[in-house]
Amino acid sequence: MERHEQRVVRVPSLDGVTRERFLRDVYPRREPVVLKGMELGPCTTKWTVDYLSQAAGSKEVKIHVSAVPQMDFLSKNFVYRTLPFDVFVRRAAEVKHKDYFLSEDEKYYLRSVGEDVRKDIADIRKQFPVLADDVQIPEYFEKEQFFSSVFRISSAGLQLWTHYDVMDNFLIQVTGRKRVVLYSPRDVPYLYLSGTKSEVLDVDNPDFEKYPLFVNAKRYQCYLEAGDVLFIPAMWFHNVISEEFGVALNVFWKHLPAECYDKSDTYGNKDPIAASRAIQILDRALKTLEELPEEYRDFYARRMVLRIQEKAFRNDYG
Ligand SMILES: O=C(O)CCC(=O)C(=O)O
Ligand SMILES: [Fe+2]
The missing domain is CATH 1.10.287 (Helix Hairpins)
Incomplete structure (x- = not known):
């Protein structure tokens, strides 16, 4: 059935949006927008595989490794492994591996975390200070609102399940192309949530027998090219496919007063x-x-x- 085709809404793109314009015209609408032509610093040209490996060195990182492109949190078809950062980046950038954990075409995903996952919040300035110097994060919020900056590196083809986060978010796509499918918080009755994640893993070919209401979910979609920034408001669901090997950084910030958030939340996904x-x-x-x-x-x-x-x-x- 091609039921989705009638209900795809393109996420609008805006070019060269200043802080003032963002805060006046975009932010209050609480809808996703692709921001193009943002000043992101030298990362957009510097961040090659060679440079990243050499600059961040062999610091150990915990990664998701998946034998299939579509990660499934229900059947847990992926494993967590630890690799030195430089080895991980090289592996994520290659399609066939000589050294591997599960299979020669396994896929990798890094979501950076703080030093102590349970206590510390991901902050690229702390975990990857050399790389942090290459990025100019668009400061379209007050300093006190900042929550975390998360490094996200993905193999070509990898798909991250549909989920929501509780913070406002700039997903800064530094290199590589990505497809992002989004759903409004109002469509939560159609998404079959398990915690913060949707059980409908295959958004392109959903199992309507199992998830009949999913047909009602209005699909928003955009493609992020290197240098694009996607504003994802809190509670907007997002599903991400990396069409190419890519490096992204996302910045979460608090929309609500600080005291509304759970102090033990290090990921930005515990409900207020x-x-x-x-x-x-x-x-x-x-x-x-x-x-x-x-x-x-x-x-x-x-x-x-x-x-x-x-x-x-x-x-x-x-
Ligand atoms: O781009 C990705 O890999 C996932 C992004 C994401 O989930 C986020 O920025 O909250
Ligand atoms: Fe997210």
Whole structure:
């Protein structure tokens, strides 16, 4: 079925957007936008495989290794391995490997983390200071809003599952081409979430038997070329295929006041404190409903849904 073709929305591109224009015309709309022609510093020309390997050296990095292009968090068809950074970059850039973990055409993905994954936040200035000097991060937010800067390096063909993050995000594509498919937070009922990830792994050829409501999800899409920056607002779902070997850096920043976020979150994907508390309370309410026989439970559950819709849904979403 080609049901998706009718519902693809191209993410708009804007060229040479200044900080002032971004904050006035783009940011308040809370929709993804591709920013072209941004001043990113020498990284866009300097970051070859040779240069990266030599500049970052043999610092150990933990990577995802997958025998197939589409990583599956449900069946866990990938493994975590550790490699020296320079070895990893060379492997990620090649298609067939002489040395490998799973298969000669395995794919690699790095999502950089802090020194202590549980306590420290990824910050390229701390983990890769030499490379950080090559990048000029567009500072379209206040310094205090900064949360993390995450290095993302991917083999050609690798696909990262659809997920949301809770911070606002600039995905800076330094080298290599990527396809990004996005879904609005309002389409969450159609995405079959497991935590922050969608169980619909194959967004191009979804299993409609298993995921019938997915047909309603409006697909936004863009291609990122080297030098493009994608603004991904908090809670917007994104699915990324690296069409070529590529190096990206993404910057997460806080949209809400700092105290709204979970202090133990090092990845930028734990729900805001009030949201997780509300979900906990809902779980307690559901437990309480179990005290009733089905006929009554169903009736009161429907009333609760109506109340949530009336009281908490925004009315400009349609
Ligand atoms: O480009 C990628 O590899 C994934 C990007 C992503 O998930 C993010 O920036 O939050
Ligand atoms: Fe993400």
